[in-house]
Structures are given as C-alpha cells and as structure tokens.
Amino acid sequence: MLKINEHYLDLSEGFLFTEIARRIDEFTAKYPDRDLIRMGVGDVTLPLCDAVIDALHKAVDEMKDAATFRGYGPEIGYEFLRQAICDHYAKRNIHLNIDEVFVSDGTKGDLSNILDILSRDNVVLIPDPVYPVYVDTNVMEGRRILFANADKENNFLPMPDRSVDADIIYLCSPNNPTGAVYGYDQLKAWVDYAIEKDAVILFDAAYEIFVADPDLPRSIYDIEDAEKCAIEFCSLSKTAGFTGVRCGYSVVPHTLVYGGIDLNSLWMRRMTTKCNGLSYIIQRAAEAVFTDEGQAQIMENIRYYQENAKTITGALDELGIWYTGGKNSPYVWLKCPFDMDSWAFFDFLLENAGVAATPGCGFGANGEGFFRLSSFSSHDDTIEAMRRLKKVFTDYGK
Amino acid sequence: MLKINEHYLDLSEGFLFTEIARRIDEFTAKYPDRDLIRMGVGDVTLPLCDAVIDALHKAVDEMKDAATFRGYGPEIGYEFLRQAICDHYAKRNIHLNIDEVFVSDGTKGDLSNILDILSRDNVVLIPDPVYPVYVDTNVMEGRRILFANADKENNFLPMPDRSVDADIIYLCSPNNPTGAVYGYDQLKAWVDYAIEKDAVILFDAAYEIFVADPDLPRSIYDIEDAEKCAIEFCSLSKTAGFTGVRCGYSVVPHTLVYGGIDLNSLWMRRMTTKCNGLSYIIQRAAEAVFTDEGQAQIMENIRYYQENAKTITGALDELGIWYTGGKNSPYVWLKCPFDMDSWAFFDFLLENAGVAATPGCGFGANGEGFFRLSSFSSHDDTIEAMRRLKKVFTDYGK
Numbered sequence: 001m002l003k004i005n006e007h008y009l010d011l012s013e014g015f016l017f018t019e020i021a022r023r024i025d026e027f028t029a030k031y032p033d034r035d036l037i038r039m040g041v042g043d044v045t046l047p048l049c050d051a052v053i054d055a056l057h058k059a060v061d062e063m064k065d066a067a068t069f070r071g072y073g074p075e076i077g078y079e080f081l082r083q084a085i086c087d088h089y090a091k092r093n094i095h096l097n098i099d100e101v102f103v104s105d106g107t108k109g110d111l112s113n114i115l116d117i118l119s120r121d122n123v124v125l126i127p128d129p130v131y132p133v134y135v136d137t138n139v140m141e142g143r144r145i146l147f148a149n150a151d152k153e154n155n156f157l158p159m160p161d162r163s164v165d166a167d168i169i170y171l172c173s174p175n176n177p178t179g180a181v182y183g184y185d186q187l188k189a190w191v192d193y194a195i196e197k198d199a200v201i202l203f204d205a206a207y208e209i210f211v212a213d214p215d216l217p218r219s220i221y222d223i224e225d226a227e228k229c230a231i232e233f234c235s236l237s238k239t240a241g242f243t244g245v246r247c248g249y250s251v252v253p254h255t256l257v258y259g260g261i262d263l264n265s266l267w268m269r270r271m272t273t274k275c276n277g278l279s280y281i282i283q284r285a286a287e288a289v290f291t292d293e294g295q296a297q298i299m300e301n302i303r304y305y306q307e308n309a310k311t312i313t314g315a316l317d318e319l320g321i322w323y324t325g326g327k328n329s330p331y332v333w334l335k336c337p338f339d340m341d342s343w344a345f346f347d348f349l350l351e352n353a354g355v356a357a358t359p360g361c362g363f364g365a366n367g368e369g370f371f372r373l374s375s376f377s378s379h380d381d382t383i384e385a386m387r388r389l390k391k392v393f394t395d396y397g398k
Numbered sequence: 399m400l401k402i403n404e405h406y407l408d409l410s411e412g413f414l415f416t417e418i419a420r421r422i423d424e425f426t427a428k429y430p431d432r433d434l435i436r437m438g439v440g441d442v443t444l445p446l447c448d449a450v451i452d453a454l455h456k457a458v459d460e461m462k463d464a465a466t467f468r469g470y471g472p473e474i475g476y477e478f479l480r481q482a483i484c485d486h487y488a489k490r491n492i493h494l495n496i497d498e499v500f501v502s503d504g505t506k507g508d509l510s511n512i513l514d515i516l517s518r519d520n521v522v523l524i525p526d527p528v529y530p531v532y533v534d535t536n537v538m539e540g541r542r543i544l545f546a547n548a549d550k551e552n553n554f555l556p557m558p559d560r561s562v563d564a565d566i567i568y569l570c571s572p573n574n575p576t577g578a579v580y581g582y583d584q585l586k587a588w589v590d591y592a593i594e595k596d597a598v599i600l601f602d603a604a605y606e607i608f609v610a611d612p613d614l615p616r617s618i619y620d621i622e623d624a625e626k627c628a629i630e631f632c633s634l635s636k637t638a639g640f641t642g643v644r645c646g647y648s649v650v651p652h653t654l655v656y657g658g659i660d661l662n663s664l665w666m667r668r669m670t671t672k673c674n675g676l677s678y679i680i681q682r683a684a685e686a687v688f689t690d691e692g693q694a695q696i697m698e699n700i701r702y703y704q705e706n707a708k709t710i711t712g713a714l715d716e717l718g719i720w721y722t723g724g725k726n727s728p729y730v731w732l733k734c735p736f737d738m739d740s741w742a743f744f745d746f747l748l749e750n751a752g753v754a755a756t757p758g759c760g761f762g763a764n765g766e767g768f769f770r771l772s773s774f775s776s777h778d779d780t781i782e783a784m785r786r787l788k789k790v791f792t793d794y795g796k
Contacts, residue, residue, distance in 0.1 A: 001596040002565045002656045003517035008664050014671075043469035053462045056679070060454040063446045063643070071441035071641040105503060105673070112672035116538065119401035136671045140514065167400045198399035237674075243469040244678040245461070258400045266406050273412075273534045274510035275503070276635075280642040281454070282677055 007142040014132060016362030023346070024356050031354075037385045039312075039373045040357035042176070044241040046304060048285075049297035052240065055288035059281040070280040075272045077103025077249070081283045084290040085249055094221045096251060100264060102271055103278050103286070106248040107206050107235040112137045113274070114202065114231065114250070117266040118168060125166035127158050129177055129363035129370070131204070134170045143168075151366050152335065156180040156324045160193035169194055171220070172204035174211060177363045177372045178333040179325015181216050187223045194229040198258065201230040206248075209239045209302055211328045227253040231263070238330065240289040240298045247278060247286040305330050308375035308382040315386035319393050332373045333360065338396065345371050352395075353388035405540040412530060414760030421744065422754050429752075435783045437710075437771045438755035440574070442639040444702060446683075447695035450638065453686035457679040468678040473670045475501025475647070479681045482688040483647055492619045494649060498662060500669055501676050501684070504646040505604050505633040510535045511672070512600065512629065512648070515664040516566060523564035525556050527575055527761035527768070529602070532568045541566075549764055550733065554578040554722045558591035567592055569618070570602035572609060575761045575770045576731040577723015579614050585621045592627040596656065599628040604646075607637045607700055609726045625651040629661070636728065638687040638696045645676060645684040703728050706773035706780040713784035717791050730771045731758065736794065743769050750793075751786035 020040065028036060048056075062068035076082070082101040089096050104110050111133060120141050126134050128147040138145055146166060148158035156178040171190060173182040182190075194201045203220035211218045220230040232251040236242035256263040288294045313326040316334055326332035336345035342359035349355045349371075360370030375382065418438065426434060446454075460466040474480070480499040487494050502508050509531060518539050524532050526545040536543055544564060546556035554576040569588060571580040580588075592599050601618035609616045618628040630649040634640035654661040686692045711724040714732055724730035734743035740757035747753045758768030773780065 002598050003519050004656060004659050004661070004664060005515050005517050008515060008667060009659075011667065011671075045464065045467070045469070047464050047467040048461045050462070053458060056458040056461075057455060060451060060458065063454075064448070064451045066443065066445050069443070069445040069639075069642075071443070071639075073642055105677075108674050109672060117403050117406060119403050121401050133671060140668075140671070200400050241467075241469075243674070244467070244471055246674065246677045258402060261402050261407075263402070266402060269406060269409065270538075273409075273531060273538070274507060276506045276641070276644065279503075279644045279677060279680055281679070 005140065007140050010139050010142075011136055014136070016132075016359070020346075020356065020358065023350065027350050027354075027356075034354050037355045037377070037381045037388075038357075039355055039377055039382070039385050041374050041376050043243050043376060044238060044301075045376050045378065046241055046301045048241055048245070049294065049301065051288040051291060051294040051297050052285045055284045056281060059284035063281065073277045073280055073283070075275055075277045076268065077101070077278060078280070078283050081287050084287050088290050089219070089221070092218065092222070094219055097254065099268075100251055100253050102250045102252065102267060103283065104248045104250065104275075105246040105278055106237060107204065107233045108133055110233050110248055110250045111202065111204065113270065114267065115141055116270050116274075117263065118200075122167035123165060124168045124170070125164065126170045127172070127175075128365055129156075129360060129367035130170070131172060131176050132363065147364070149366055150178065150180070152322065156333065157182055157186060159186060160190055162193065162196070165197060167197070167199050169199055169201045170204070171201055172206070173217075174207040174325070174329035174331075176207065177331055177358070177360065177367070179329035179331035180333070181211060181213075181328045183215070184217050184223065187217055187220065187226075191220075191223050191226050191229055195225060199229065200256065200258070200263070201226070203230050203232045205232055205234045207238055207329055208234065209298075210306070210330055212306065213328050216328055221251070227255045229256070231256065236286055236289055240294070241301060242286070245282060245285060247282055304379070305375045308377060308379060311379075311382045311386055312373050312375060315389055319390060326375070330375045332375070334371050334373065336360075336369050336371050337393070341369055342367065342371055349389070349392070352392040353385070355385045355388055403538065405538050408537050408540075409534055412534070414530075414757070418744075418754065418756065421748065425748050425754075432752050435753045435775070435779045435786075436755075437753055437775055437780070437783050439772050439774050441641050441774060442636060442699075443774050443776065444639055444699045446639055446643070447692065447699065449686040449689060449692040449695050450683045453682045454679060457682035461679065471675045471678055471681070473673055473675045474666065475499070475676060476678070476681050479685050482685050486688050487617070487619070490617065490620070492617055495652065497666075498649055498651050500648045500650065500665060501681065502646045502648065502673075503644040503676055504635060505602065505631045506531055508631050508646055508648045509600065509602065511668065512665065513539055514668050514672075515661065516598075520565035521563060522566045522568070523562065524568045525570070525573075526763055527554075527758060527765035528568070529570060529574045530761065545762070547764055548576065548578070550720065554731065555580055555584060557584060558588055560591065560594070563595060565595070565597045567597055567599045568602070569599055570604070571615075572605040572723070572727035573729075574605065575729055575756070575758065575765070577727035577729035578731070579609060579611075579726045581613070582615055582621065585615055585618065585624075589618075589621050589624050589627055593623060597627065598654065598656070598661070599624070601628050601630045603630050603632045605636055605727055606632065607696075608704070608728055610704065611726050614726055619649070625653045627654070629654065634684055634687055637700075638692070639699060640684070643680060643683060645680055702777070703773045706775060706777060709777075709780045709784055710771050710773060713787055717788060724773070728773045730773070732769050732771065734758075734767050734769050735791070739767055740765065740769055747787070747790070750790040751783070753783045753786055
C-alpha cells in the first residue's frame with residue numbers, strides 16, 4: 001500500500017497570508033469607499049528594464065528559426081550566463097570557477113532542492129523570525145530544527161552559540177523579514193563557527209543589491225574561509241524585478257568537502273538528474289541584467305525602492321518607533337507601538353489608516369510584537385501611508 | 399558534522415551519453431572528411447510555431463509596462479493556462495477540475511519532485527528498459543526498486559504480475575526508449591493491479607501527441623478508474639518543441655486518496671512551499687499551444703517527425719529487422735542485427751555508415767542487444783541515414 005511522506009502532516013498551516021487577505025476583505029466589505037494602501041507586498045512593482053525586454057525579444061526571435069532555435073540546454077545553465085555571473089562576482093573581487101555556478105528558476109527552489117543532497121539526520125539551525133520556507137522544507141524531511149533567537153536585544157542579528165551543535169545553518173542577510181544586515185565581523189564569527197562544527201552555511205543573498213553601505217558585506221564570500229563552509233543563493237527576483245520571470249543561481253565552491261565528498265559534484269548530479277535547465281529565453285534576459293547597461297537600468301529601480309524605504313524610516317524616526325532594516329534592505333521591521341501584538345497593530349493600522357502590511361508573528365515566535373513594512377509600493381502610496389501613520393499616532397496619543 | 403545524503407553514492411555513473419560523445423569524437427578525429435548523421439537525438443529540431451512566438455512577444459511587451467507587468471504568479475500556474483489544459487483534456491472527454499492541474503517547468507522535474515510527498519519506504523516498480531530518471535531519482539532516496547521486464551517476447555510492454563507487491567508504478571506510453579504503446583486493455587490491467595495493491599501509477603504521457611492510431615489511449619484517464627490510482631505527467635517539450643522553453647504539467651485528481659490523505663493536497667503543499675511558479679511569459683506561450691491555431695501549427699511539426707519515423711520503419715521492414723515504435727512514437731527501437739550487442743552495433747553503424755544513434759543497453763539490462771533511432775532529425779538526414787543503413791547491410795551480407 002502506498003505510504004505518503006508523513007512528515008508533511010507535521011507542517012503547520014501557512015495561514016499568514018490567507019488571514020491577511022481575510023481581514024482585508026472584511027475591511028473592504030465594511031468600508032467600500034475607503035482607499036486601502038498595501039504596504040505588505042513582498043513583490044516588486046516596477047516593470048522590467050529595457051535591456052531585459054530587448055534581450056527577451058531577441059531570444060524569442062531566435063526560437064522561430066531552425067538555424068538559431070535552441071532545444072535542451074545544459075541543466076545547470078548556459079555558459080554565457082554562468083560566465084556573466086562569475087564576471088559580476090569578480091568585479092567585487094570574488095573569484096568563482098564557472099562550474100561552481102548553477103542557474104535555476106529561483107532561490108526558493110534552490111534552497112528547497114539543496115536539501116536533497118544532505119542527510120535527513122542533520123541538525124538544522126534557523127534564525128527566528130525567518131522566511132517560512134527554511135522551516136517548512138526541513139519539516140517535510142523530518143530534520144531536527146533548532147532556532148537562533150533574533151530579537152530586539154541583538155538587533156535581530158543572532159550570533160553563533162558554541163554550545164549548540166548544528167550541521168546546516170541558514171543565514172539571510174539582508175534579512176527577510178527583518179531587513180537586518182550582518183557586518184563583516186559578525187559573518188566571520190558564523191564562518192568560524194561553521195568550520196569548527198564542520199557544518200554548512202546556506203546563505204540567502206536574495207536582497208544583496210539593497211546593501212548601500214560599502215562597509216557591509218553583500219556575499220558570504222566576502223568573508224575569509226567562507227568558500228570552505230558556505231553555499232550562496234541569489235536571485236534576480238528583487239535585483240531585476242524577475243519575480244514573474246524567474247531566474248536564480250546558487251554557488252557551490254569545489255572547496256566544500258564533507259567526509260571526503262564534495263557538495264559541488266552532488267549538486268551537479270542533483271541538477272542534471274532532476275531538471276532540464278532554465279528556459280533559454282529567460283537565460284538571455286538574465287544575461288542582459290549583468291551588462292553595464294542592464295546594471296545601470298536595474299539600479300534606477302533599486303533607487304526608487306530605496307527612496308520608499310527612506311520615506312518609511314523617516315516617518316518611524318519622527319515617531320520614535322524602534323525598527324531594523326530599511327537602510328540596506330527593502331524591508332522595515334518595526335516594534336509595534338503602544339505594546340500591541342502583531343495582529344492588534346495590523347487591525348489598528350488597517351482600521352484607522354487604511355494601511356495593510358505584514359504581522360511579524362507570521363515569521364516565527366520571535367516576530368510577535370513586530371511588524372513588516374515593504375518599500376515595493378509606489379512613491380505616492382508610500383508617502384500617503386506614512387502621512388496616515390503619523391496622523392493616527394498623533395490622534396491615538398491624544 | 400554535516401552528513402550528505404549517502405544514497406547519492408549508490409547512483410551508477412550515467413555514462414551513456416558521455417561514452418557516445420567520446421566514440422563520436424574518436425570517429426571525427428579519425429575521419430575528418432566523413433559526414434556524420436546523428437539519429438540518436440532525443441531533442442526536437444523544428445523551431446517554435448508562429449502562435450507561440452507571437453504569444454511570447456506579446457507577453458514580453460506586457461512586462462515592460464507597470465500597468466501590465468506581472469510579478470509573482472500562482473505557484474501551480476495561472477488559471478488561464480490550467481483552464482486551457484482542462485479544455486484540451488475535455489475535448490478528449492476527460493473532465494478535470496482546474497485545481498487538479500499543476501503547471502511546471504517540465505516533466506523531468508515533476509516526476510522527480512512527486513517523490514517528495516511519498517514515503518521512502520514504498521516499493522517501486524519500474525519497467526526495464528527505461529528513461530533513467532525514474533531509477534536515479536528513487537536511488538537518491540533509497541527506495542527499493544523492482545523491475546518489470548520489457549522484452550521482445552512481450553513487445554516491450556510488460557504486464558502486471560500479481561505476485562509482485564509494488565506501491566509506486568512507473569508507466570510511460572508511448573514509451574521512451576522503446577516507442578511501444580499500451581492498448582486500452584493493457585492499461586486497464588495495470589489500473590486494476592494498482593487498485594488491488596493500493597498503489598499509485600506515475601504515468602508519463604510526454605509522447606502522447608505521437609499516438610496516431612485512434613484505437614490507442616493517449617492518457618491514463620482514458621482508462622476507467624484511473625482517477626483513483628494514477629497521476630499523469632505531460633509536457634510541451636515534444637508536443638510543441640518546448641525542450642528549450644520549458645513547460646510541463648501534472649494531473650493529480652482529488653480522488654487519489656491513500657490512508658485517508660489525498661495526494662492533491664500534498665502536491666499542492668509541495669508546489670506552494672518549494673517553487674514560485676513558471677515564468678509568466680512561458681505560460682502565455684503554453685496557452686497559445688492549446689488554441690486551435692496553435693494545435694494546427696504544432697501538428698504540422700509532429701507530421702514532419704512522423705514522416706521521418708515512417709522512413710525509418712520502412713527501411714527496417716525492408717531489411718527484415720525486428721523493431722517496436724515508430725508508428726505512434728518518435729522513437730524506433732530495433733533488435734541489433736547480426737547478433738551484435740548494443741555497443742558493437744553502435745560501432746558498426748558509426749564506422750561503416752557514419753550514422754550515430756543510441757545503444758539500448760544504456761536504458762537498462764533488458765536494453766542490451768537493442769538500439770534506439772530517433773525521428774527528430776531532418777528529412778534529408780533521415781533518408782540518407784536509412785540509405786546508408788541499407789547499403790551497409792547489403793555489403794555486410796556479401
């Protein structure tokens with residue numbers, strides 16, 4: 001008789017976004033004439049840049065002619081794109097071998113799929129609060145999960161605890177949901193810890209482009225010895241607005257060797273066996289992102305979102321609300337004022353300001369009492385949302 | 399200390415295609431002036447049809463304007479595409495619910511990923527010879543594998559053996575590599591067996607469009623009660639030349655319930671947790687395939703390949719060589735003549751005719767002594783390859 005993977009029954013219902021939607025529906029039914037501003041969206045809103053659009057059209061035209069048509073490509077991505085990614089790292093003085101770079105349809109999939117090559121017996125260390133995918137994909141495989149507490153005291157940047165034995169360590173910097181960014185010394189401490197424990201760091205760099213401060217690392221490979229203990233995952237989703245286009249990449253250095261086995265060869269085997277590579281058309285679009293023209297164009301969009309983040313943090317500074325993020329991240333993570341819990345503040349903001357965003361408790365126990373605002377809305381909406389926030393605060397204080 | 403998934407060490411080296419490449423390199427080095435014809439390719443060669451090209455350009459243009467730009471889409475695919483797939487099935491009198499259809503980047507991934515939701519304790523039944531992915535993905539998870547012998551005696555269409563207890567059953571019809579196609583009664587026997595054993599059939603329908611004979615099933619759901627025991631996987635790779643574009647779909651009926659758990663909800667949870675959906679642009683291209691215009695255009699390409707298959711089977715008939723496939727499949731699977739084994743015939747054909755194709759032994763123990771020819775080459779190449787085949791046969795007989 002067929003047996004299901006019973007670990008799936010241990011998954012908690014991911015009710016955060018359905019509950020948000022339910023409360024918003026209730027609000028719009030109650031106040032059909034009120035204008036709602038969504039500040040919770042984790043998706044980009046600006047369209048693709050011209051360099052990417054041109055590359056897409058060109059690749060599509062290649063596919064209509066037998067002489068230039070492309071069928072199956074390399075499962076790990078075409079060399080033209082992997083080379084472009086290597087060159088991009090090289091500009092920041094990180095030197096990768098072209099076969100250490102693997103192209104995929106996004107970081108969510110890569111972070112999930114990398115677990116295939118790792119035993120279910122490993123102990124996993126995950127920060128709390130966190131992107132729920134890290135937890136769920138490990139629950140699905142029955143791994144033991146420990147949490148590293150991120151909280152106000154450590155500015156939501158937990159540091160390693162040598163008394164904890166972990167084999168797989170998740171780090172995300174700039175962080176989703178907290179927007180907090182690790183410094184060089186902090187990441188070096190994590191690298192040292194991982195090497196001491198013979199563990200691997202799964203480093204999620206999906207938001208690296210938002211790091212504006214030159215004194216902050218954008219890649220785990222900015223840290224000495226990271227190539228001995230860390231896999232990096234990155235994506236064009238937030239970088240170049242590819243959330244609906246789909247392209248990501250992972251970096252698995254040849255120097256990652258555990259018990260005599262190199263992870264690069266296992267990951268290569270996983271990719272070649274279980275997938276047939278990313279669409280050629282999309283790979284040409286991704287290549288365009290890494291040209292000088294593409295980089296200039298995507299940075300215009302990034303600056304637009306950074307301007308929004310500044311509008312948000314400016315309002316919070318003015319109101320004296322504690323937060324992390326926003327300076328080197330598209331997310332701002334604030335302490336709910338008036339001692340409200342996350343859902344109470346959600347309701348307060350929705351009811352009084354017509355602004356919807358994301359309750360922090362949806363990202364783990366330590367998210368309770370916190371709240372995530374996103375900078376991916378329009379300038380006008382962001383400015384108006386912050387105007388309303390300031391008004392309800394003044395009114396509430398009266 | 400990090401432990402790898404040790405089952406990866408049980409994988410056999412997939413040396414088939416590297417060995418073919420090595421021998422071809424040797425040949426071209428030895429005979430730089432001789433013309434080589436490749437008849438082994440499992441990839442399409444005709445470009446995308448106009449309806450698809452137009453849909454791609456249109457979708458790209460939508461992505462350059464904020465008003466029509468699309469970010470994250472539904473993880474299981476947009477409704478417009480899932481509805482088009484449902485409508486396509488409905489034309490053949492198979493009625494699916496829209497949330498029983500899941501869009502993906504291809505069948506290779508789906509067939510691999512479906513194993514996530516199934517326990518590693520299940521016993522797997524796989525035909526031999528077979529598409530190597532079925533075996534490798536189960537070896538990676540340490541499942542016990544039984545083989546159903548496909549051979550000349552059963553026309554490479556193995557039937558269920560009630561004394562064998564299996565939980566997961568792979569069927570591929572039209573088959574890769576053998577081109578053999580099951581009839582209604584044969585598939586009904588498999589469905590009855592699966593229901594008796596409370597097993598699930600993973601039905602790979604990637605080549606269904608090549609079924610020309612109206613008396614042969616093209617979907618497992620053409621069989622009564624299959625919705626209680628079978629998941630179907632299909633792809634636009636061969637259907638519409640999407641091998642480099644990437645789009646597939648799986649059908650998981652709500653009626654698939656094991657131990658009180660429905661597989662549809664587990665698969666939904668898997669998809670929503672581990673992926674972010676297929677590129678919007680590609681989904682619009684796939685939608686175009688299912689329009690009347692798209693169907694007419696892709697059928698022109700299918701007829702082109704079918705013409706090649708006819709050229710191949712005509713030559714084999716003339717030479718009295720035993721084969722399966724070719725009539726309702728792009729592959730022709732022949733018994734190596736002169737009692738040669740697969741590699742001996744590979745070398746014979748390469749050396750004497752300058753024709754390279756695929757040794758059957760690469761697909762499993764039962765493939766030894768057989769050989770796969772593909773109909774995906776050009777008309778000219780196929781005709782010339784068969785002319786040379788006939789000539790070397792006549793010469794060899796002398």
